[in-house]
Amino acid sequence: QVQLVESGGGLVQPGGSLRLSCAGSGYVFSMYGMSWRRQAPGKERELVAGITSDGDTYYADSVKGRFTISRDNAENTMYLQMNNLVPEDTAVYYCFRGRPGVPVWGQGTQVIVSL
Numbered sequence: 001q002v003q004l005v006e007s008g009g010g011l012v013q014p015g016g017s018l019r020l021s022c023a024g025s026g027y028v029f030s031m032y033g034m035s036w037r038r039q040a041p042g043k044e045r046e047l048v049a050g051i052t053s054d055g056d057t058y059y060a061d062s063v064k065g066r067f068t069i070s071r072d073n074a075e076n077t078m079y080l081q082m083n084n085l086v087p088e089d090t091a092v093y094y095c096f097r098g099r100p101g102v103p104v105w106g107q108g109t110q111v112i113v114s115l
Helices: none
Strands: 003-007 010-012 018-025 034-039 046-051 057-059 067-072 077-082 091-097 109-113
Touching: 003 091, 018 034, 018 091, 018 109, 034 067, 034 077, 046 067, 046 077, 057 067
Parallel strands: 010 109
Antiparallel strands: 003 018, 018 077, 034 046, 034 091, 046 057, 067 077, 091 109
16 A cells, blocks of 8 residues: 655744655555655645755755755655745645656645744
8 A cells, every 4th residue: 555644843933844645555665756745725736846866956946955855765765855944835834756657645734924
């Protein structure tokens, strides 16, 4: 059974940092590109950052220079280091595994950036 489990969300003040983790199981983690998506209240889900199976990374313009995506294939885990957070980063953050095969979503972890 393929499963993605996120952790690390929470409440943080503007300018603060959080590190999200996504643990994958039930498949060969290293073979797949992975990404982080987020959905803010009243908005559509959007891409935040992605990392290919080769380790190449890409980011939404809104998070470039503040967020860093990485992966540890030995631990079957993907990370999102989020620095200099702003209220607009408030959202539920999901990890996502794309093709080949059926796309898989995690259950999401809430990030709230507020005083």
